[in-house]
Amino acid sequence: MSIDLNKEVVPTTEKTDVTDYIHKVLSLIEKEQVTEEDAKWITQQTVEGFREHVNPGFLDYRKTVTKDTQFAAVEWSDGGSCFTDVNGKQYIDCLGGFGIYNVGHRNPKVVKAVTDQLNRQALHSQDLLDPLRAMLAKILADITPGDLKYSFFTNSGTESVEAALKLAKMYSERTTFISTTRAFHGKSLGSLSGTAKGMFRKPFLPLIPGFRHVPFGDIDMMRKTFETCSLVGEDVAAVILEPIQGEGGIILPPDNYLKEVRALCNEYGALLILDEVQTGMGRTGKMFASELYDVVPDIICLAKAFGGGVMPAGAVVAKEEVFKSWFENPFMHTTTFGGNPLACAAAIATIGVLIEEKLPERAAQVGEYFLNGLREAAVGHEDTVLDIRGKGLMIGIEFHQDEIGYEVSKGMFDRGVLVAGTLINSKTIRVEPSLTISYEEVDTVIKTFKEVLAQLDK
Known part of the structure; x- marks a missing residue:
């Protein structure tokens, strides 16, 4: 038996310290109620951990909503419309994780579906056919607007947007996208290219080429941009829009705006991508905000509330004509955890709750x-x-x-x-x-x- 003399040996005492720490954390997770002493330790460890190992910037950020720079909200539990901090103070949650908890915090039907699936199988083999992905895709084909039919599953909103952009590029081989001012589509490089906020964009320039931004709600500028792109040989692959801008400040579109954008896309052979990551799953009074404006996109992006506030989950749903560019090679765009059994169980239960409870x-x-x-x-x-x-x-x-x-x-x-x-x-x-x-x-x-x-x- 050979020994690698160059390998660093971790002292036994250090390993023991880490093991003890892990056991303490797991024991706290196991508790239904924490003591006042526990709460003080959790708060101290949380603040210290963010300062030394996560990002101290978050501590400065929290000061904008805490009194006298006290880190009052170390959240610990939740349920219904509220969450409770580690000291037992309850808050009505009107932020909702930026739109995650549409069916409530820890909705019992969603938790049960995930727990039932966890007791059977947590993740799939990546090779065999996993049933819940097929079943969830069928449900989405039934409930999404118009003739949207095929689904690709993701873990987050920015991943859904990335998938939609790649799908649009493969569909037509065009490379120009139109987005809008005040838009927010995520922070990975592709979706950040469609996002409008300069503060997020500047440190990472150059981003994906081919994106043009026009004022949200200005159909004349949208039309002129289509015309210009056509004249210079940079035909538009797709327009990507939030039906209602969320991060931009809850900006509602002018009357008929989305319908007029849909008509421009039809006229110039471009796709319409609606980013419903925040507006979808019942948030605006319809299952999808596009239904408010009687518009059917070619691709719809979902996430946030899609996993029922229990699992990270997202999806892209597209028309068959658009999606079939991925038929020949289904490995052209993949994700290890997207569409996993736990996430699919959560999404199926979430849709059931949304429909059954209206x-x-x-x-x-x-x-x-x-x-x-x-x-x-x-x-x-x-x-x-x-x-x-x-x-x-x-x-x-x-x-x-x-x-x-x-x-x-x-x-x-x-x-x-x-x-x-x-x-x-x-x-x-x-x-x-x-x-x-x-x-x-x-x-x-x-x-x-x-x-x-x-x-x-x-």
Whole structure:
């Protein structure tokens, strides 16, 4: 038996320390309730771990929504429309993981489906045919708009956008894409090329070539860009749009805008990709926001709430004519974990809950009630609040200044309601609670918003 003398030997004491630490962490996970001493240790380890091993920038970020720079929210458990921090304080979650928890936190039907599948098989072999992927794809073909038929499964929104862009390129061999200002499609290189925010883009330039950005909602500029691209031999492969811009500040499209974009795509032989990562799965009052505007895309991108707030999951669903470019070689674009059995079980259960409990319809009703209540609360505070807008339970509150938005976020957080400014437009805070949120909880949020505005205007 030979010994590698160059191999670094880890001292036994170091291994023991790591093992003890692992056992302590696992024992805390196992507990249904943590003690006050446990909570202090968890908080200390969390803050220290972020500072030394994750990213200290997150600690500065948290100061925008915590009181006196205290890291008050080390989250520990959740359920329904709320989450609870390690000290036992409960918050109504109106951020919703940026739109993840459409069916609520730890929806029991979704948790059961995932647990049942976990008891049978967690991940698939990557070689044999896995049944839940086929079954979920059939369900998506049934519920998505128009003649969308074939699905490719991913783990996140940016992966869904990446897949859609590659699919569009293979379909026509064109390389020009049109996106819009204030758009957010993700942060991997392809999707970042479609994203509009310069702060995210500049450090990584040059990005994928061929992307052009036009003002969102400006159909004349969209038309001129199509015409120009055609004249110079750079025909458009696809337009990629969010039906309602989320990170951009809950920006609603002008009347008929999406239909006119659809018509331009048809005229110039381009595809229409709708990024419904945030607007899909019932958020806006329909299962998909494209249904609000009576538009059928060639490719639709899904993620966030697609996994039911339990599993990371996403999908791209496309028309057969578009998707068949991947028929000849299904390994042209793959992902190890996309469409895994646990994620598919979660997505199937999520769709079942959305349909059976009529959550899209409920989002429309509760959303209207929520919007009206927030607008009434803002009466008399027009110097502070610029606009309140939205569809379903995708609501944006825009202020005259960034600083006001942050102060409102902090004030509501201190009173047990979590909201957040958007990544693109910090003047706007988003309200995206679970679609299961009760009217009583909505009233609490409205009351809290009114109290914070009154406090700021003193």
